[in-house]
Amino acid sequence: MDWDNLGFKVVPTKTLYVARTDENLQWQPGACVPYGPLEIHPASGALNYGQSGFEGMKAFDAAGRSVVLFRPHDNARRMQQLAERLCMPPYPVDDFVAAVLSVVNENREFIPPGDKGSLYIRPVLSGSGPVLGVGPASSYIFYVFVSPVGPYFKGGIRPIDLLVTDYHRAAPNGTGNVKAAGNYAASLKPLTGAKSAGYDEVLYLDAREDIFVEEVGAANFFAVLKSGVIVTPRHGSILPGITRDSIIRLSMEHFSWQVEERDIEIHEVLGEAAECFSTGTAAVVTPIGSITYRGARHALSDGKPGEKTMALRDRLVGIQRKKYPDPYSWVVEVPR
Ligand SMILES: Cc1ncc(COP(=O)(O)O)c(C=O)c1O
Known part of the structure; x- marks a missing residue:
C-alpha cells in the first residue's frame, strides 16, 4: 500500500461481512466473505424504491499498539432508527458491533499506520428482495465493507x-x-x-x-x-x-x-x-x-x-x- 497517497476513495480489501434475512425477515448468521460484487434482484426495494441506508465509521491505528473504533454502539443504534423509518428489519446492535469488529480484524493489513489515515467502515442495510408495487422489500441484506482512506487534511488544516x-x-x-x-x-x-x-x-x-x-x-x-x-x-x-x-x-x-x-x-x-x-x-x-x-x-x-x-x-x-x-x-x- 502507498500509505502517503491515500485519498477518500474505494480501495478493494480482503473481505467484507454479509448477513441476510430469510423470507420471514429473520436475520440469519452472517460471515466475512471474499471482497467483490454482490448479487441483487432487479426488482429489489433498494434499487427501485431507495429502501436503503448506511453508516460511516473509522478504525484507527493507536500509535502501533492497538486498533480502535469510536462509539460503534451509537452507529448501531442509529442504523436501527434508519431501519424503523424505512420499514426494514433492524439489525441487532451487538451483531452490528461484532460484524464491524470481525471485518476490521480480517482487514488489519489495510489500516493506515499512525496518522497516515484510517480504515473507513461502511455498514449498509438494504431491501434486497423483489417487490413490484410500492411497499417494503421481501428480504434484506446487511453488509460491511472497509476502505483505507488518507487524512482529511493533507498539508495542514484549511478552513x-x-x-x-x-x-x-x-x-x-x-x-x-x-x-x-x-x-x-x-x-x-x-x-x-x-x-x-x-x-x-x-x-x-x-x-x-x-x-x-x-x-x-x-x-x-x-x-x-x-x-x-x-x-x-x-x-x-x-x-x-x-x-x-x-x-x-x-x-x-x-x-x-x-x-x-x-x-x-x-x-x-x-x-x-x-x-x-x-x-x-x-x-x-x-x-x-x-x-x-x-x-x-x-x-x-x-x-x-x-x-x-x-x-x-x-x-x-x-x-x-x-x-x-x-x-x-x-x-x-x-x-x-
Ligand atoms: C447528513 C449528515 N450530517 C451529519 C453527519 C455527521 O455524523 P457523525 O458525526 O455521526 O459522522 C453525517 C455523517 O455521518 C451526515 O451524513
Whole structure:
C-alpha cells in the first residue's frame, strides 16, 4: 500500500461481512466473505424504491499498539432508527458491533499506520428482495465493507468555504434525521453546483422557514458566538451526529463551555459568530473560513481556524487515537 497517497476513495480489501434475512425477515448468521460484487434482484426495494441506508465509521491505528473504533454502539443504534423509518428489519446492535469488529480484524493489513489515515467502515442495510408495487422489500441484506482512506487534511488544516444553498436537505417529519441513501442522492445537485462555483461545501437552511441553519453537507454545524457561547442546531430534521454529541460533551464537561442546542437563524451566525466549524466522522472537526449567503461573502475568524475549534479538534482526535484519557469509554479496541 502507498500509505502517503491515500485519498477518500474505494480501495478493494480482503473481505467484507454479509448477513441476510430469510423470507420471514429473520436475520440469519452472517460471515466475512471474499471482497467483490454482490448479487441483487432487479426488482429489489433498494434499487427501485431507495429502501436503503448506511453508516460511516473509522478504525484507527493507536500509535502501533492497538486498533480502535469510536462509539460503534451509537452507529448501531442509529442504523436501527434508519431501519424503523424505512420499514426494514433492524439489525441487532451487538451483531452490528461484532460484524464491524470481525471485518476490521480480517482487514488489519489495510489500516493506515499512525496518522497516515484510517480504515473507513461502511455498514449498509438494504431491501434486497423483489417487490413490484410500492411497499417494503421481501428480504434484506446487511453488509460491511472497509476502505483505507488518507487524512482529511493533507498539508495542514484549511478552513472551508460554504455556500448557503437554495435547495433543502430535509423537511419536517421527513428522513433527514436518519442516514437514508436517498438523502444523499438529493444532495448531489447542490453539492456539485457549489463545488463548480468554487466552494467546498453547502450550508443547508430549514425547509419550513428557510432561515434556520441545519447542516453542512454531510456534517453538523457549530458556531462559537462572540459571547463565548457555543450553539448548534437542535435535533429534528438534522442527522444526530456522533461527533456532534461528542463535541457537545467535551465542550461542556472537559472545557466547561456553555452549549445551546436550539434554532439558529443564519443572520445570527453572520452577525454574531466568532468561529464556525462542522463535525462528522470524515472530517472530525473542520473550521469554516467563510459563508456566502445571497451573494455576499462573510469571512470568519480572519479565515484562520478558530481557537475553540482547534482545542475541541485536538481533544477529540487525542481521545480517538488514545493519546489522551477517555473518561467516557468511547474507544473500543478491536480484538485479534
Ligand atoms: C447528513 C449528515 N450530517 C451529519 C453527519 C455527521 O455524523 P457523525 O458525526 O455521526 O459522522 C453525517 C455523517 O455521518 C451526515 O451524513
